[in-house]
Amino acid sequence: MSLTRKRILITGGAGFLGSHLCEKLIAAGHDVLCVDNYFTGRKDNIAALLDNPNFEALRHDVCFPLYVEVDEIYNLACPASPVHYQFDPVQTTKTSVSGAINMLGLAKRVKAKVFQASTSEIYGDPTVHPQTEDYRGNVNTIGPRACYDEGKRCAETLFFDYWRQHRTRIKVVRIFNTYGPRMHPNDGRVVSNFIVQALKGEDITVYGDGSQTRAFCYVDDLVEGFVRMMATPDEVTGPINLGNPVEIPVRELAERVIRHIGAKSKLVYKPLPVDDPLQRCPDISKARQILGWEPTVALDQGLARTIEYFDRLLRERGAD
Ligand code: NAD
Numbered sequence: 427m428s429l430t431r432k433r434i435l436i437t438g439g440a441g442f443l444g445s446h447l448c449e450k451l452i453a454a455g456h457d458v459l460c461v462d463n464y465f466t467g468r469k470d471n472i473a474a475l476l477d478n479p480n481f482e483a484l485r486h487d488v489c490f491p492l493y494v495e496v497d498e499i500y501n502l503a504c505p506a507s508p509v510h511y512q513f514d515p516v517q518t519t520k521t522s523v524s525g526a527i528n529m530l531g532l533a534k535r536v537k538a539k540v541f542q543a544s545t546s547e548i549y550g551d552p553t554v555h556p557q558t559e560d561y562r563g564n565v566n567t568i569g570p571r572a573c574y575d576e577g578k579r580c581a582e583t584l585f586f587d588y589w590r591q592h593r594t595r596i597k598v599v600r601i602f603n604t605y606g607p608r609m610h611p612n613d614g615r616v617v618s619n620f621i622v623q624a625l626k627g628e629d630i631t632v633y634g635d636g637s638q639t640r641a642f643c644y645v646d647d648l649v650e651g652f653v654r655m656m657a658t659p660d661e662v663t664g665p666i667n668l669g670n671p672v673e674i675p676v677r678e679l680a681e682r683v684i685r686h687i688g689a690k691s692k693l694v695y696k697p698l699p700v701d702d703p704l705q706r707c708p709d710i711s712k713a714r715q716i717l718g719w720e721p722t723v724a725l726d727q728g729l730a731r732t733i734e735y736f737d738r739l740l741r742e743r744g745a746d
């Protein structure tokens with residue numbers, strides 16, 4: 427194996443972000459092992475890679491130890507949408523915490539670098555805006571989102587304890603709302619929900635009055651940030667925010683989706699879910715400065731590509 431070609435493990439590799447990362451690392455000539463239990467991931471997402479001799483897929487739950495020899499680990503395994511992570515909340519916490527312990531143990535044994543897909547959810551319903559990495563967050567420890575938020579917070583703690591205690595090389599990023607092709611059509615996240623509803627001519631379900639804000643990053647930009655983070659010198663541990671700092675109210679997102687598709691859908695208002703953060707937007711100064719990274723795909727451009735994907739998917743399903 428050449429010095430630049432690495433053996434890379436991606437947990438959650440058959441999911442939305444993981445499959446894009448698999449593709450990018452295979453295209454760069456690396457040897458990729460995708461590990462997934464297919465809870466929210468799909469074989470379709472990695473189907474195009476299965477014939478590639480540098481790609482391997484393994485069905486495995488990260489709550490159990492894994493013994494492989496690799497140079498780098500990207501730990502993405504965890505359901506990410508509120509609907510999916512609240513479906514079996516105990517399993518969600520186990521995946522974050524036991525998954526982190528197992529991947530850190532593996533990294534320690536084989537001396538691999540290990541990357542953690544953390545989340546803006548660790549800031550909870552933030553009282554600081556935009557969110558900087560030194561903000562400690564405002565999470566309800568006993569609410570329905572806590573299985574995810576606290577699981578991810580504990581995973582961060584484990585990463586930094588392995589760094590301090592064992593000098594394990596860690597890379598922690600906090601991901602803000604990301605969208606694009608291969609989002610699960612039924613995962614309940616706002617971009618996929620709105621697009622699928624509009625394409626089907628159904629009403630668009632806005633939760634609350636739609637004034638809550640989010641900032642949406644296109645998937646290609648995000649995975650570029652992952653790779654840049656992994657390539658940083660060992661003293662760069664993070665956490666570093668990755669996301670698009672252009673914030674919009676959810677209601678405006680709905681209007682944009684309707685405009686793009688030319689749909690006749692109407693907005694219908696539903697109750698705001700418990701503990702739904704009212705505003706969220708990343709401060710990405712660190713990512714700019716340390717990684718030389720910032721998003722390049724504007725929301726309208728990214729929405730157009732994502733709409734095209736879902737349009738094709740729904741047509742194929744209709745044809746089936
Ligand atoms: P996703 O649900 O599409 O992908 C998660 C993948 O992990 C799926 O393929 C799923 O089957 C797999 N998985 C779940 N539990 C597992 C387990 N116990 N063992 C093995 N595999 C398991 O979600 P995504 O959007 O691709 O998110 C990927 C990672 O990024 C997650 O860790 C998520 O918390 C983080 N993240 C994503 C976003 C976003 O906006 N997409 C935002 C913040 C953080």
Ligand code: UDP
Nearest residue numbers: 508614615616617619631632633638676702
């Ligand atoms: N949302 C909405 N309608 C939907 C799905 C979500 O109004 O059909 C809102 C949700 O209440 C939240 C925002 O959109 O305020 C983003 O939700 P998502 O589940 O995508 O991610 P979150 O940022 O909450 O993890």
